[in-house]
Amino acid sequence: MSSKDLHTQGLMQLAEGLENGDFTAVELVTALLDRIQAHDGELNAFITVTADAALQAAKRSDELRRKGDGGVLNGLPLVHKDIFCTRGVLTTCGSRMLENFVSPYDATVVRRMADAGAVMLGKTNMDEFAMGSSNETSYFGPVKNPWDLACSPGGSSGGSAASVAARISPAATGTDTGGSIRQPAALTGTTGLKPTYGRVSRYGMVAFASSLDQAGVITRSAEDAALLLGVMAGFDARDSTSIDHPVPDYLAGLGRPLKGLRVGIVRQHFDAGLDEETGSAVREALSVLEAQGASLTEVDLPNLDLSVPTYYVVAPAECSSNLSRFDGVRFGHRAENPEDLLDLYCRSRGEGFGAEVKRRILTGTYVLSAGYYDAYYLKAQQVRQLIADDFRKAFADVDVIAGPTAPSPAFRLGDKTDDPITMYLNDIYTIGANLAGLPGISIPCGFASELPVGLHLVGPHFGEEQILRTAHQYQLLTDWHTRCPEGYA
Amino acid sequence: MSAAWEVVIGLEIHTQLATKSKIFSGASTAYGAEPNTQACLIDLGYPGVLPVLNEEVVRMACKFGLAVNATVAPRSVFARKNYFYPDLPKGYQISQYELPIVEHGELFITDGEGNEKRIGITRAHLEEDAGKSVHEGLDRYSGIDLNRAGTPLLEIVSEPDLRSAKEAVAYMRKIHTIVRYLGISDGNMQEGSFRCDANVSVRPRGDEVLGTRTEIKNLNSFRFVERAINFEIERQIDVLEDGGEVVQETRLYDSGRDETRSMRSKEEANDYRYFPDPDLLPVEISEAFIDGVRETLPELPDDKRRRFVDDYGVKQDDAAILTVSRALADYFEEASASADAQAQVVANWVIGDLSGALNKEGLEIEACRIPAEDLAGLINRIQDNTISGKIAKEVFEAMWAGEGTADAVIEARGLKQITDSSAIEAIVDKVVADNPGQAAEYRAGKEKLIGFFVGQVMKETGGKANPGQVNEVLRAKLKEGGQ
Numbered sequence: 001m002s003s004k005d006l007h008t009q010g011l012m013q014l015a016e017g018l019e020n021g022d023f024t025a026v027e028l029v030t031a032l033l034d035r036i037q038a039h040d041g042e043l044n045a046f047i048t049v050t051a052d053a054a055l056q057a058a059k060r061s062d063e064l065r066r067k068g069d070g071g072v073l074n075g076l077p078l079v080h081k082d083i084f085c086t087r088g089v090l091t092t093c094g095s096r097m098l099e100n101f102v103s104p105y106d107a108t109v110v111r112r113m114a115d116a117g118a119v120m121l122g123k124t125n126m127d128e129f130a131m132g133s134s135n136e137t138s139y140f141g142p143v144k145n146p147w148d149l150a151c152s153p154g155g156s157s158g159g160s161a162a163s164v165a166a167r168i169s170p171a172a173t174g175t176d177t178g179g180s181i182r183q184p185a186a187l188t189g190t191t192g193l194k195p196t197y198g199r200v201s202r203y204g205m206v207a208f209a210s211s212l213d214q215a216g217v218i219t220r221s222a223e224d225a226a227l228l229l230g231v232m233a234g235f236d237a238r239d240s241t242s243i244d245h246p247v248p249d250y251l252a253g254l255g256r257p258l259k260g261l262r263v264g265i266v267r268q269h270f271d272a273g274l275d276e277e278t279g280s281a282v283r284e285a286l287s288v289l290e291a292q293g294a295s296l297t298e299v300d301l302p303n304l305d306l307s308v309p310t311y312y313v314v315a316p317a318e319c320s321s322n323l324s325r326f327d328g329v330r331f332g333h334r335a336e337n338p339e340d341l342l343d344l345y346c347r348s349r350g351e352g353f354g355a356e357v358k359r360r361i362l363t364g365t366y367v368l369s370a371g372y373y374d375a376y377y378l379k380a381q382q383v384r385q386l387i388a389d390d391f392r393k394a395f396a397d398v399d400v401i402a403g404p405t406a407p408s409p410a411f412r413l414g415d416k417t418d419d420p421i422t423m424y425l426n427d428i429y430t431i432g433a434n435l436a437g438l439p440g441i442s443i444p445c446g447f448a449s450e451l452p453v454g455l456h457l458v459g460p461h462f463g464e465e466q467i468l469r470t471a472h473q474y475q476l477l478t479d480w481h482t483r484c485p486e487g488y489a
Numbered sequence: 490m491s492a493a494w495e496v497v498i499g500l501e502i503h504t505q506l507a508t509k510s511k512i513f514s515g516a517s518t519a520y521g522a523e524p525n526t527q528a529c530l531i532d533l534g535y536p537g538v539l540p541v542l543n544e545e546v547v548r549m550a551c552k553f554g555l556a557v558n559a560t561v562a563p564r565s566v567f568a569r570k571n572y573f574y575p576d577l578p579k580g581y582q583i584s585q586y587e588l589p590i591v592e593h594g595e596l597f598i599t600d601g602e603g604n605e606k607r608i609g610i611t612r613a614h615l616e617e618d619a620g621k622s623v624h625e626g627l628d629r630y631s632g633i634d635l636n637r638a639g640t641p642l643l644e645i646v647s648e649p650d651l652r653s654a655k656e657a658v659a660y661m662r663k664i665h666t667i668v669r670y671l672g673i674s675d676g677n678m679q680e681g682s683f684r685c686d687a688n689v690s691v692r693p694r695g696d697e698v699l700g701t702r703t704e705i706k707n708l709n710s711f712r713f714v715e716r717a718i719n720f721e722i723e724r725q726i727d728v729l730e731d732g733g734e735v736v737q738e739t740r741l742y743d744s745g746r747d748e749t750r751s752m753r754s755k756e757e758a759n760d761y762r763y764f765p766d767p768d769l770l771p772v773e774i775s776e777a778f779i780d781g782v783r784e785t786l787p788e789l790p791d792d793k794r795r796r797f798v799d800d801y802g803v804k805q806d807d808a809a810i811l812t813v814s815r816a817l818a819d820y821f822e823e824a825s826a827s828a829d830a831q832a833q834v835v836a837n838w839v840i841g842d843l844s845g846a847l848n849k850e851g852l853e854i855e856a857c858r859i860p861a862e863d864l865a866g867l868i869n870r871i872q873d874n875t876i877s878g879k880i881a882k883e884v885f886e887a888m889w890a891g892e893g894t895a896d897a898v899i900e901a902r903g904l905k906q907i908t909d910s911s912a913i914e915a916i917v918d919k920v921v922a923d924n925p926g927q928a929a930e931y932r933a934g935k936e937k938l939i940g941f942f943v944g945q946v947m948k949e950t951g952g953k954a955n956p957g958q959v960n961e962v963l964r965a966k967l968k969e970g971g972q
Binding site (some may be wrong): 105202204205209241325330341365377 | 530580581763
């Protein structure tokens with residue numbers, strides 16, 4: 001293989017190539033840094049490129065390999081969403097508030113990847129504090145979708161998705177609070193996995209909505225996602241909400257055929273709000289599963305239509321509190337020449353946060369206020385429980401629930417910025433999994449208006465093996481996940 | 490205070506728990522370090538960090554719950570109390586709100602009439618302390634020291650069962666004693682480890698409805714609690730008697746002026762927007778855990794006091810004083826074990842001379858210069874008539890000054906009591922002979938002059954003669970001389 005083509009490879013192939021000595025990690029990293037140089041001008045997928053550190057890390061991993069050492073990801077490049085704290089490296093969270101914030105420590109996810117030998121190429125652009133579905137709320141400007149530069153790559157992990165779709169990086173980390181991994185994966189033709197809540201440590205991930213946030217990955221295949229999940233997953237004593245549950249060998253489980261798999265279909269997912277071509281692509285994908293011996297059953301999630309309003313009470317409530325630490329006192333943006341304490345607070349936060357973040361802080365502050373708490377926050381938590389119960393009941397009869405990831409393919413930048421509600425509805429199919437803490441994956445399953453469409457698979461708690469296996473078996477039979485946007489081959 | 494008014498007080502006591510590390514981080518809780526050297530990224534509220542509960546604080550809260558006969562909740566929840574202040578790094582304090590770890594406790598104090606009175610404990614909940622603002626020496630700026638941020642606190646909330654400042658102090662002292670017995674707090678009030686907020690209201694005696702209350706914040710000594718409450722009671726009564734209304738507000742006590750001042754009114758109060766902290770799981774406590782903690786409970790002050798009365802025969806009031814601290818009670822028991830005297834005699838020494846000497850130097854019993862066994866040795870020398878009670882005071886002072894055991898002091902200073910009757914008779918003869926006038930008066934019936942003669946004899950012997958013996962010999966000799 002010529003080093004010219006290294007960027008076209010997924011993680012599994014790259015690992016094999018490194019192991020066989022076909023190329024070195026330094027060659028690989030150099031090739032990808034060149035890709036960033038060549039393409040990031042138009043994509044704006046990166047906030048920080050850590051070229052020097054990446055080359056040094058690559059050198060070390062080559063040395064380790066020569067000695068026969070190195071972890072399972074030794075020499076494999078990846079990029080981190082700029083929400084993960086990286087020691088000594090800018091960690092902006094897409095916000096002016098943290099424009100100059102250099103983290104003094106590594107997030108657990110970053111640490112685990114590095115300990116396994118992965119080489120970080122840089123930090124990716126994102127919606128400010130992960131609040132957005134189009135990447136347009138980033139202080140550093142929107143990310144462009146490699147399939148159509150006039151379109152959004154989705155969000156909030158838009159930079160991660162675009163960099164994987166454009167063959168700049170074979171893999172990226174992301175975070176998913178309401179669909180922020182799966183929706184951009186769908187809109188960029190990549191594979192995006194959000195694990196079970198508590199499966200992966202949140203330590204070092206700048207918090208948006210603590211009870212919903214979960215770290216995951218965006219890759220070119222389910223197999224690559226399985227490889228990375230095995231490294232990221234597991235209990236972390238620094239995160240009280242991480243769960244001490246055994247981590248299976250995710251790669252080992254991928255080979256099981258789909259015969260006998262019970263796939264649940266939610267009728268509401270195919271109702272009016274769904275774009276027609278998107279619906280056809282998803283239905284086509286379901287028939288592929290069926291052809292492999294999976295059975296399709298309709299399941300009822302009666303409270304699912306309440307998921308978006310529920311989410312937009314719970315998530316802002318938590319964010320209003322989580323973002324209080326950005327007060328201009330210890331780190332982050334600080335207003336110049338404050339007159340007094342109140343002025344310091346008001347201007348530091350007023351200048352540091354963008355409009356969407358402010359909207360959510362205000363919403364969250366309102367729903368937690370005395371006299372409104374019961375009607376909003378408490379009610380939302382009750383509805384959340386109903387939604388979780390619906391899923392639990394459904395999973396008594398099926399192994400995975402399948403449907404569209406997003407109601408339509410990528411939309412044009414600027415199209416939805418004036419209407420937050422329409423923007424929020426983009427996450428209508430993904431939010432349920434966050435509210436219930438379930439694992440979900442989006443995989444490419446066709447095109448609509450020449451833009452990628454995602455198939456969404458949701459599993460029961462700790463059902464990652466099930467959804468990864470389903471996705472992998474589907475990818476063995478189809479080539480949607482290998483399609484490359486024009487100009488990035 | 491007017492008899493027409495009834496006072497209603499409830500206390501919220503903040504007790505710093507004596508853990509080595511903070512409630513949600515591994516940073517040290519040691520007092521007095523350089524500013525901001527004991528605050529880790531978690532205490533500083535850095536982006537991405539998460540709290541992890543220190544299990545030791547749960548054990549300590551549980552201990553307290555059992556000690557005050559309370560319910561230890563099988564499930565309690567940490568919530569966020571949201572407000573902005575520079576010494577509050579996260580913009581919220583993690584505290585327990587709707588579901589505290591301890592509920593429905595009680596303890597007993599002695600009220601104004603000497604009767605035992607039950608005071609209900611509504612709840613006790615765990616929370617983290619904030620940092621502190623520093624203003625001295627910083628010109629136009631304020632500094633923030635976050636060493637204290639994240640220090641574990643147990644906030645103990647009483648029912649409004651207290652009816653006077655004195656009762657409030659008695660209750661606070663009782664809690665202070667209990668937390669130190671349990672070893673869950675050092676109770677150091679100067680360092681702020683034990684402080685309280687007092688909710689005070691008054692109502693016409695006989696009324697069912699509570700009057701409007703004010704809350705006096707951050708009282709850090711028993712004396713201030715008493716004074717601040719008394720000031721506040723008088724102030725409220727004055728307001729009401731002048732036809733005014735008490736405003737619900739938070740007030741600060743200024744010890745310099747001995748008055749309380751308005752800090753903020755109810756309208757200005759924060760809306761704390763409490764909600765369960767999604768970063769922390771509910772605290773689940775099993776019966777087995779509680780049983781395990783119960784086994785580690787020490788004997789509590791009330792039980793100890795009763796035992797001192799019943800088993801040692803110590804007076805009720807003295808037993809109460811001796812059991813104020815576990816160390817003092819231990820000292821008493823140790824001294825009693827080695828003393829060949831009634832326990833009450835030992836109690837008198839401990840409460841009297843020993844406590845006096847400690848107080849004079851502001852020392853706690855732990856720093857006592859005389860080991861319990863040595864105090865017993867001193868008492869034994871009185872008992873066996875080696876020295877008189879009066880000489881014993883001198884011996885005690887020498888022991889305190891570091892001159893060794895009672896025996897060593899008596900030996901070195903030659904204080905052994907003269908009990909040889911021929912020696913005493915010789916001195917008495919001399920004294921009677923030297924004071925013929927007084928002797929004649931005595932014989933004429935002025936018997937109280939015996940005191941004068943005893944004094945003279947003691948003077949001659951340097952206080953070493955046995956007073957009883959001296960008395961006896963004097964009376965005999967004086968009578969003799971008259972015949």
